[in-house]
Amino acid sequence: MSYTFDANARYTETDEYARLEGDVVVCGISDYAQHSLSDIVYVELPAEGDIVAKGDAIAVVESVKAAADVSAPISGEIVAVNEILDDSPELVNEDPFGEAWFFKIIPADLGELDDLMDAAAYEAYVVEREA
């Protein structure tokens, strides 16, 4: 299989991405993750204003196959959630890095981003699991 990777994003071992845009970090699930889950039917998002810690399960994505937790890739405050996903969860399959972002975080510590994998490392990590 071939997947797309956003070169500007960093990635967790649980397949979330985090992309710095100005002073917010846009988060969602990777193309590999949406593909593994199959058709997405439901997304449960956190609330704006939630203070979250890196690794906390703060959202849920459900596909025809299974329910999966979505964790905060970094610590901080949720400043926006993508309500379009309430009515159009299939966007996660179509455009995971673009229209189907899940939430935006004002990071508590930008340095946490450096602990995440860059696109090349994440791609290697995906290939390793596919083998």
Added chain:
Amino acid sequence: MTEYKRTALYNQHVAMGGRMVPFAGYELPVQYPTGPNAEHKATRTAAGLFDIDHMGQFRLVGPDAELFLQYVQPRDVSQMKVWDAEYSYLCYADGTIIDDIFIYRLPDEWMIVVNADNRAKDLFWLDTHIVNFDCDLVDISDPTYMLALQGPKAQAILQKLTDFDLDQVGFHTAARIQVAGIETLIGATGYTGEYGYELFFPEEKAVAMWELLLETGADDGLLANGLAARDSLRFEACLPLYGHEITAELEPMGARLGWVCDWDKGPWLGREAVLKNKLEKSGLLLVGLEMIDRGVPREHYDVAVGDEVIGWVTTGMKAPTLGKFLAMAYVPRPYNRLGTELNVLIRNKPKKAVVVKRPFYTPAYRR
């Protein structure tokens, strides 16, 4: 490591990009790159092709074949004409269900179609009871290949490949026909809520038949369907799946399958227990649930009144055709009443749902 069997179409599924998963002891495609929702939609609006060779088939032949069938299952098969195909099930003496089956009455013999997982169990059970009857039961699952062609375009597609007038094959009847020269038993049966056929033919023709049907149906929008679409299609039509809505712990009345039973034909295995259950109106009942709160109800989730757990979800999903979050669930009386509000515990959080009419999707053949 468990060894899974492969059907004769394994290489075709892989070449088509099928995502292979273990199911009922076989490696089968859960979906193709088209995705479950697109596959489901193709079957509802055009046609779907399913590799269901994991299903088992038994041939029953001999002077006592009809008597034996009358004894081992609840339907009155004396009412079946040659070429009729009907749904039924096998019960233990305590009324619980061993398997659900399809019975075909053919000239001079019968065929019983069983679930893959239950094939050995069914054969053992039937062999135990056949000793007093002058007939023979033969497992013909291995040489027999089984495909399903389902959907509003199924007849038109199959008609392109046979001279036999398919208008002659009414719902729940069968015929022996040539499909592009392949000797095939077809039943106007299926598991999707659409009109269509199940095809039985020699295993060595599996690849030829599969490719022929895919190619012939392509212009009509036929798609190969994986297990996920097969499950969502049967779910919307509220067709039970063994191991989910029916199990060896559950009885036919609760599963809403009492309509199969004939009470006047004489004794049959399980009759007293099923009748007792019918009269006492005891036990759990299968209901349809629609979510009021947002969330995906899934199999094994608890169903509760307030905090008190009263039942469980047997199958649940976002129904692709209906776009609603629906479930089938077992609950005790009186919570089976339409309009009753219950909670489904989704990841341990109560989410409101309401009891709704079944089936969720009215099958094409019942409209």
